Amino acid sequence: MGNRTERLLAIRNIISSQKVSSQEELLDLLEKKGLNYTQATLSRDLKFLKVNKISDVEKGYIYELPDQHHIPGQELAESYAAQGFVSIQFANKLGVIRTLPGYAPSIASLIDKFNPFEIVGTLAGDDTILIIPHDNVTERDVINTLIIIVPELKNKIK
Amino acid sequence: MGNRTERLLAIRNIISSQKVSSQEELLDLLEKKGLNYTQATLSRDLKFLKVNKISDVEKGYIYELPDQHHIPGQELAESYAAQGFVSIQFANKLGVIRTLPGYAPSIASLIDKFNPFEIVGTLAGDDTILIIPHDNVTERDVINTLIIIVPELKNKIK
């Protein structure tokens, strides 16, 4: 049943990139990606992902990922992270991020702060971060997650 | 019909002080304060107040006031505000805050940013801020609102 992970990731991608205000709406969007499920499952997924529903001028209420509040400093931290990022490789299910010297702790902390379920934890040295992915999470999933956290990475990875 | 304001204030008070996870529940709490309304009205109130529903470990989902996120810089601004605050007095329905020299603009901006419905607007000089409360809002209400914005004020006021 490895599809669950795929679905959860898709949900996160959708919610972080557009304003969605109901589970039915989200259901349709998933369907367009070839993911067919029921509203009941979605309800459970959203709870699992701790997705919030917040006030929005346009659409009344929309779903929002947790810890996504646009903190002023946050954006700075992200572009800083993107700047320090050098590469990512995988070995034995583990991810290894190389950074410019000194950047590892701050980038790792950014990841930890986001606390994605795909990543069980991180260990940071000075210029290296060890990423411990959740079981059944693929390399691609980890990379997609990192891109969600630091959008600028999209151009630097893969 | 001045009760609406009272109800809105009560809702904010309740939500900011305890975990509420449904409108029915909130309805009961209001009833205990002698405020009897229907769930439909509450639904409209919550939308008006831009109350969000966020994930909570204990109760699944609970209501949360907007702009309550702990923005790093925000806390700094708050403690700075608390430091500059000297006193508050009321006259002719208007509130007058005295601050240390130069503090008025930043404190006023903090209040404006929060944009509480109890306060129609503020005017800041160098060490004085004029608070223009909404009709039917009491002095106590204004003070409570200020405390919501700057919790540290609890010890400095009244």
Add this chain to the structure above:
DNA sequence: AAATACTGTGCAAATATATGCACTTATTAA
């Protein structure tokens, strides 16, 4: 002052979301 427009609210019905139960598929234990 009468006519008109707006606000706040309840009621009932429409939408939206959560959940108990049953069933299937994966995981763990023996």
Add this chain to the structure above:
DNA sequence: TTAATAAGTGCATATATTTGCACAGTATTT
């Protein structure tokens, strides 16, 4: 490997939230 347990999901239903409509009380316009 087989039995026992847990995880994932749909279906139908329960629960929760929103909204159209009507109406009463205010405020505004003429």
